[in-house]
Amino acid sequence: MAFQPAPKVIRCMTNTPVVVREGATVYATGTHALVEDGQLLEQLMSSVGFCTEVEEDLIDAVTGLSGSGPAYAFMALDALADGGVKMGLPRRLAVRLGAQALLGAAKMLLDSEQHPGQLKDNVCSPGGATIHALHFLESGGFRSLLINAVEASCIRTRELQLMADQEKISPAALKKTLLDRVKLESPTVSTLTPCSPGKVLTRRPAPGSKKD
Structure with missing residues (x-):
């Protein structure tokens, strides 16, 4: 596995709404x-949403x-819909109203x-009614929960990166590991299972293949 002596590297972080631009x-x-x-990367990613450059840290x-x-x-939308259903709304309508409320609020802000x-x-x-509802959210620590969630995700991201840095191996060993994983000698075809940011990709056998 050969690498350029001075490779051009651009580190990006995107999110799943790129699928709807x-x-x-x-x-x-x-x-x-x-x-x-x-500039080329920004032009490409701007076609599926917002894109900007930041410091790597x-x-x-x-x-x-x-x-x-x-x-x-x-998760917030799911909970809002549950609240609507609890108060008598049909599930489908509750989800649509909750989603539209979040979408409209975001558009108003931007x-x-x-x-x-x-x-x-x-x-x-x-x-x-709204100020009473907000008081209830505040008493439950709504703001702190969101702040802590962002912090927890950030900290876990750094932990995963540190783990990856500690497990660095040589290009030759990496190539051998990849070949062993896909088992080129085996008739089994493997596919990658999509995962959320921060999780490790896993393989699952193709339909109809036998388990080892």
Whole structure:
């Protein structure tokens, strides 16, 4: 396995909404990467959402926020829909209303460029239902839970990177390991199972193949 003596490396972090062209991608250029290389990547990733350059030491924090962020949103949406169902709404309608509320709120924020706290205040009428609901969320530590979730994801990302650095092996050993894993001599065809950021890819036998 041969490597260029001075490879051009660009480190990126994106997220799953790129599949609907609403993703968020950040990147950091390596020592030998040119400005033009970064511009090309930005042009490519901007076609599937937002893309910007950051310092490399910020990418782990980005992972905690926007890399894992869609999962936070899906969990919040699932809970909102459960609340709607509890109050009598059909499940399908509850999911649609919750999703539209999150989508609309995000669009309002991006279009207006107002602070999210101001937009939140705009929804709350004195003595109304929304301010009572927000008080309930605050008493349950809603903000702290989200802050801690971002921090936990970021810290785990750094732990995984440290583990990878400690397990570095030679290119020859890496090539042998890869060949052993795919078992080129075996008729079994293996496929990669998709996984979330920070998890290790696993292999599963193709349909119809025999187990060892």
